[in-house]
Amino acid sequence: MSGQQPAQGDFGPQPDQTPTSRISGPVAGRPPSVVVAGGGTAGHIEPAMALADAVRRMRPDARILALGTERGLENRIVPERGYPLEMVPPVPMPRKASTELLKMPMKVRESVKRTREVLDAAEADVVVGFGGYVSLSAYLGARGRVPIVVHEANASAGLSNKVGARFAERVLAAVPDSGLPGAQTIGIPLRETITSLDRAALRAQARAYFGLHPQAPTILVFGGSQGAQTLNTAFSGAADALGRAGIGVLHAHGPKNTLALREVPGAPPYVAVPYLDRMDLAYAAADLVVCRSGAMTVAEVSAVGLPGVFVPLPHGNGEQALNAQPVVSAGGARLVPDAELTPQRVTDEVLPLAGDAHRLREMSRATLGTGHREADRVLAQITLEVAAQ
Structure with missing residues (x-):
């Protein structure tokens, strides 16, 4: 050049x-x-x-x-x-x-x-x-x-x-x-805190930091620094089903948003926070992430080997969907269009995936293969x- x-x-x-x-x-x-x-x-x-x-x-x-x-x-x-x-x-x-x-x-x-x-x-x-x-x-x-x-x-x-x-x-x-x-x-x-992250070694510390269940399958949900209304609506609407299935959630909903949640007796905690001040621990605490697919997010998820469900922000030239495509093609993530992420979609697709430890291990290996x-x-x-x- x-x-x-x-x-x-x-x-x-x-x-x-x-x-x-x-x-x-x-x-x-x-x-x-x-x-x-x-x-x-x-x-x-x-x-x-x-x-x-x-x-x-x-x-x-x-x-x-x-x-x-x-x-x-x-x-x-x-x-x-x-x-x-x-x-x-x-x-x-x-x-x-x-x-x-x-x-x-x-x-x-x-x-x-x-x-x-x-x-x-x-x-x-x-x-x-x-x-x-x-x-x-x-x-x-x-x-x-x-x-x-x-x-x-x-x-x-x-x-x-x-x-x-x-x-x-x-x-x-x-x-x-x-x-x-x-x-x-x-x-x-x-950041070196991401590239050097050992998720398994930090898992117990990370779960204790956020107040999550120490063993339950756990989904990390976030939509960027301001949150994402689509993700907030879909997951708060599916919270009861996730709790009854024994799935924990760490959900960053954005500082200007709130979630309407009710406690499910005996269920793992659904931890809702305005933002995540320790992304390294958030990644370590999770078994699966559901998030937007900005370039930095895709790169971090790939680098730490976290299986993902990407929900691209529907704007511009469709670059978020393009960002996610290499990981999706490798088998490390799934892609759900923004308009299709509903509480029912979370219950029907994300919930069973979060509980499938074998499938998550396969996705983790595939995701790591796309990281840098x-x-x-x-x-x-x-x-x-x-x-x-």
Whole structure:
């Protein structure tokens, strides 16, 4: 991918052409400086933070900076992970003709100017982008000045990464056929607490942490940080049947939602929580997961070997269904369309699956076969190699 340049006039300002505009690599004797750009949603931010952690393990002296925008979740996540964050103006791409479209050239120029100031101040040796609004600014600001590495987490690449890939040194993807020609498939960088997770060893601790039954088959249900109404309705409606069948549930319903549940005498606990602060323990406590199929979720479920029932969010270009397909095809998960997940479907399909230990073991082996636990290390090595060029 290196050396491919968009036609003149594509996507905002062109880079300076004088030799002094380029940063040729780390100055001898100083640590590498890595800038990561992945903002807006956790699906963009978490891989960036996993890369940052992996780089720091390989090069404890590395300087790492994250780019973000004021509207993204990075404002909370990045500082919590211990990394500095610099803000740049977002460059959202309008999906249809509007007054916002007329303002795009000015917004792009402003954002690129600010991004270049940040990169210069950081003495950046490499920019690694993961998609989203802030990545487009990062790619345009770094173009011709700082080497670029692009990572695409979704099965269908977004616009920002399609732009960045045209002039990147290296292009990586979570799965094959992401829409970025020549991309190397490495999986998604994940937190070390996930990639090193031993579910069996932590099972007893995890069940005690959440107040779950120590032996009963247990389903983990979650729909992202805000919950999912489809999952909430289906599982609360099937709660009595699950309890009578001896199935326990750990259900993260979202901080703005509540579940109407009644206690089933003698049944394993149905534990409903607004959110899960320990995903590693949630995965360890479960025998089966029912969840959305965002790229990060699919990657984590695959990495820990947890059998799944994916219920893709029905939006956009159907990317969540595409994300789930490799695991479903391998036999590690089932896919249920959002409109078809009802209390009856949970009772008829999910309940018997949760109680079939032999089938769950087979699915777990298949799921593990699709995972990429080493993606963070692979991407960190590539990042450091590009920085050193």
